[in-house]
Amino acid sequence: MKNRRAFLASAALAMPTAAMAATGAKVLASPAAIKDCPRAVGGKTAQRFPQVIVQDQHKKKAWFYEELIHNKLVLVNFTSVQGEQHYPIVNNLVKVQAMLAERLGKDVHMYTITTAPHQDSPEKLKALADAQGAQWKFLTGQPEDVREILRAFGVHGAIHGLSWIGNEKTGRWLSKASRQHPLYIAEAVARLSTGEHYKPFLVDMHSV
Amino acid sequence: MLKKRRELLKAGAAALTVPAVFGGVMLPRSAQAQLCRATGIRSPGTEPDSPPVTPYTEPLFVPDALQPINPAQLATPPDPNRHQRFDEFRPQKYYEQRITEGVWNYHSQLSALTPAQAGAPAGTGSLAWLYNGSTPGETLVARYGEPVFVRRHNLLPTSDKVEMPIGFPAISTHLHNAHTASESDGYPMDFAVPGQFWDHHYAMMYARNNPDEALASLWYHDHMIDFTSTNVYAGLSGMAIFYDHIDSGNESDSNESALRLPGNLRFGGAPGSANGYDISLLLHDVRFTQNGNPTYNIFDTDGHLGDLITVNRKVQPYLNVERRKYRFRIYDGGPSRFYELALSDDSKFIVISNDGNLLEEPVEASTLVMGPANRHDVIIDFSRYSPGSTVEILNIMEQINGQGPTGRRLEGPERMKVMQFRIIDSNVVDNSRIPDFLRKLPAINLHEVVAEREWVFDHDMGLWTVNGSFMDPSIISAAPKQGTAEIWNFVNAGSSWAHPCHVHFEEFQVLEWNGKKPTGVLRARKDVATLGPNDHVKVFYRFDDFVGRYVIHCHNNVHEDNAMMLRWDITPG
Numbered sequence: 099m100k101n102r103r104a105f106l107a108s109a110a111l112a113m114p115t116a117a118m119a120a121t122g123a124k125v126l127a128s129p130a131a132i133k134d135c136p137r138a139v140g141g142k143t144a145q146r147f148p149q150v151i152v153q154d155q156h157k158k159k160a161w162f163y164e165e166l167i168h169n170k171l172v173l174v175n176f177t178s179v180q181g182e183q184h185y186p187i188v189n190n191l192v193k194v195q196a197m198l199a200e201r202l203g204k205d206v207h208m209y210t211i212t213t214a215p216h217q218d219s220p221e222k223l224k225a226l227a228d229a230q231g232a233q234w235k236f237l238t239g240q241p242e243d244v245r246e247i248l249r250a251f252g253v254h255g256a257i258h259g260l261s262w263i264g265n266e267k268t269g270r271w272l273s274k275a276s277r278q279h280p281l282y283i284a285e286a287v288a289r290l291s292t293g294e295h296y297k298p299f300l301v302d303m304h305s306v
Numbered sequence: 307m308l309k310k311r312r313e314l315l316k317a318g319a320a321a322l323t324v325p326a327v328f329g330g331v332m333l334p335r336s337a338q339a340q341l342c343r344a345t346g347i348r349s350p351g352t353e354p355d356s357p358p359v360t361p362y363t364e365p366l367f368v369p370d371a372l373q374p375i376n377p378a379q380l381a382t383p384p385d386p387n388r389h390q391r392f393d394e395f396r397p398q399k400y401y402e403q404r405i406t407e408g409v410w411n412y413h414s415q416l417s418a419l420t421p422a423q424a425g426a427p428a429g430t431g432s433l434a435w436l437y438n439g440s441t442p443g444e445t446l447v448a449r450y451g452e453p454v455f456v457r458r459h460n461l462l463p464t465s466d467k468v469e470m471p472i473g474f475p476a477i478s479t480h481l482h483n484a485h486t487a488s489e490s491d492g493y494p495m496d497f498a499v500p501g502q503f504w505d506h507h508y509a510m511m512y513a514r515n516n517p518d519e520a521l522a523s524l525w526y527h528d529h530m531i532d533f534t535s536t537n538v539y540a541g542l543s544g545m546a547i548f549y550d551h552i553d554s555g556n557e558s559d560s561n562e563s564a565l566r567l568p569g570n571l572r573f574g575g576a577p578g579s580a581n582g583y584d585i586s587l588l589l590h591d592v593r594f595t596q597n598g599n600p601t602y603n604i605f606d607t608d609g610h611l612g613d614l615i616t617v618n619r620k621v622q623p624y625l626n627v628e629r630r631k632y633r634f635r636i637y638d639g640g641p642s643r644f645y646e647l648a649l650s651d652d653s654k655f656i657v658i659s660n661d662g663n664l665l666e667e668p669v670e671a672s673t674l675v676m677g678p679a680n681r682h683d684v685i686i687d688f689s690r691y692s693p694g695s696t697v698e699i700l701n702i703m704e705q706i707n708g709q710g711p712t713g714r715r716l717e718g719p720e721r722m723k724v725m726q727f728r729i730i731d732s733n734v735v736d737n738s739r740i741p742d743f744l745r746k747l748p749a750i751n752l753h754e755v756v757a758e759r760e761w762v763f764d765h766d767m768g769l770w771t772v773n774g775s776f777m778d779p780s781i782i783s784a785a786p787k788q789g790t791a792e793i794w795n796f797v798n799a800g801s802s803w804a805h806p807c808h809v810h811f812e813e814f815q816v817l818e819w820n821g822k823k824p825t826g827v828l829r830a831r832k833d834v835a836t837l838g839p840n841d842h843v844k845v846f847y848r849f850d851d852f853v854g855r856y857v858i859h860c861h862n863n864v865h866e867d868n869a870m871m872l873r874w875d876i877t878p879g
Contacts, residue, residue: 259767268465271604272532273868275776292466298499305489305496306388
């Protein structure tokens with residue numbers, strides 16, 4: 099824990115030090131009218147993600163990148179309690195969950211990030227997850243923090259049909275429509291896996 | 307504990323007190339990229355700029371022609387049963403390509419920044435995926451009537467060992483626009499993983515055995531499902547040239563059917579030397595890290611823009627040219643950039659092809675508009691320049707994100723440098739000609755049409771869609787019968803973005819573009835309809851010669867990888 103703390107502290111400081119060194123810029127007394135947003139550090143695509151804390155449907159808090167993405171094989175998708183009324187994706191992802199079976203929560207991690215952090219409390223997300231039998235994490239948090247995550251994935255609006263599957267050990271990411279046939283989402287997980295779980299395909303669709 | 311860590315982080319962040327980018331001291335680009343920006347003002351500026359390089363210091367790389375091998379050298383003999391009509395089109399030329407990870411000198415000033423990587427010492431080159439050691443790979447030079455067999459070996463490291471930060475080390479190689487049986491077409495699911503190879507049989511037959519259907523300037527590039535954009539960006543692209551008795555590649559051809567366009571069947575050549583006179587120019591816009599390696603934001607589904615234009619994977623190269631006519635085959639290799647190319651002296655050149663197919667008549671033009679995967683052959687006559695002078699190719703099309711061009715033209719120093727020609731002093735014989743008539747267009751017989759289809763390209767809920775759907779290789783979205791003709795409509799439902807719509811296997815002729823008959827360069831056979839905002843293009847297709855699985859997709863490869871692709875099949879008639 100101590101190490102991680104030291105690591106974060108150095109990370110947060112690394113950027114401005116470099117910037118100052120390069121420009122000799124003076125530190126302004128009052129903050130400039132531009133919001134700063136520390137980036138995550140340490141992993142292959144860490145710099146693409148904000149350094150923010152999220153909270154799951156069980157009110158467990160975690161650093162988004164460091165604890166949920168870094169060095170992990172993940173499926174990330176986006177919806178909201180209200181968005182599900184108009185464009186449901188959770189029911190399809192529950193089928194993916196069934197295909198991942200015992201890998202889910204062990205070496206494969208699945209996250210649904212709310213697109214409506216103002217409205218979606220952990221309680222509401224828990225109700226949404228429980229109603230469908232979704233065992234994975236449904237994430238909310240401070241609206242400005244969640245918005246930074248949504249922005250990192252290019253998500254706009256309450257409804258978003260694109261999921262990301264990424265292996266942050268290798269830095270390989272791909273997208274699939276959240277309502278894609280669950281087999282192809284599970285196949286993407288197998289293809290991006292390394293070691294014993296790696297499979298180039300689940301259904302061989304090669305020509306003869 | 308968490309709270310404390312958060313406070314710590316806040317404190318660290320507060321210490322930033324960023325100097326104002328607007329009006330104050332400029333932050334270095336590397337730091338700028340870390341600033342938050344409202345999503346509504348996204349621009350390529352949100353990515354750090356490439357390290358500065360001096361333009362026109364690298365000689366243009368002109369790939370050699372791929373050299374045939376003795377088929378006895380193939381460790382596993384070709385399996386005729388894997389290919390349609392193999393016995394009918396027995397290969398006369400055999401080739402092998404090995405796809406590896408290595409380094410590539412995009413520019414000496416970028417190479418100087420690179421660490422030791424991919425088995426190469428520090429300072430020797432940017433990370434790249436290579437065909438037989440180069441990118442672009444060697445040029446496949448083929449002739450109609452001489453069937454070709456190419457075995458491509460995937461020798462990339464597995465995904466846990468690969469150093470290239472993007473892409474996926476599985477390959478499927480598409481020979482773009484070739485009239486190829488499905489199993490050799492580079493269908494996205496026909497991929498080979500590291501240690502495997504894939505065999506490609508190119509029948510080198512004219513579509514419908516009609517010389518009016520000849521193809522001239524093609525390119526091969528990776529087509530791996532979900533990873534086309536990144537695999538091509540990593541280096542997996544190369545050119546192909548098809549010749550026949552009309553477009554023979556030889557400007558001194560004594561055969562009276564020969565057009566004698568510029569060219570002497572010489573490819574490659576020492577860097578910086580005057581090369582042959584038929585030269586392919588493959589454009590990819592690339593962005594580099596401070597370590598001199600290619601970089602790419604996988605999460606930007608609008609598209610990827612590089613800030614440096616590479617030609618044949620050299621940043622802003624130069625080419626020595628003699629005072630005579632040259633044929634340049636210009637390819638927009640993508641992934642997402644549209645170009646309007648012009649010569650720096652605003653002088654004119656002659657366009658002789660569209661999507662690599664000869665027009666009926668040459669068209670004089672002062673600029674060339676291209677979208678990803680579009681290809682045009684042009685003839686530039688350098689005899690009008692004096693020895694020692696130079697002329698540049700510039701891009702004057704403004705594009706600020708991957709969605710498509712803004713419609714504004716770049717002016718003055720804003721214009722993007724593409725490459726430079728240096729006119730050298732020489733007494734050359736120029737036997738080449740620019741004929742008044744090139745190649746006849748095949749006749750369109752609308753009485754043959756048995757169906758009309760519509761393909762609507764749109765964006766909805768974060769998804770790039772075709773007819774509201776996204777790539778699912780088990781769904782067949784159209785199944786025209788072999789031996790029939792159809793009318794297809796390509797519709798861009800977007801009012802602010804562009805989609806270069808590409809269909810595999812067959813070419814179309816435009817019947818109407820936004821209700822108007824095609825003229826000039828648009829009177830052509832094409833394989834990419836570069837749809838501008840709200841464009842509606844009506845085209846004529848025939849489906850012949852082979853059956854199987856093909857795809858229709860947006861050739862903004864980023865859109866394609868984000869599922870803007872559908873499968874369609876040709877079924878036996």
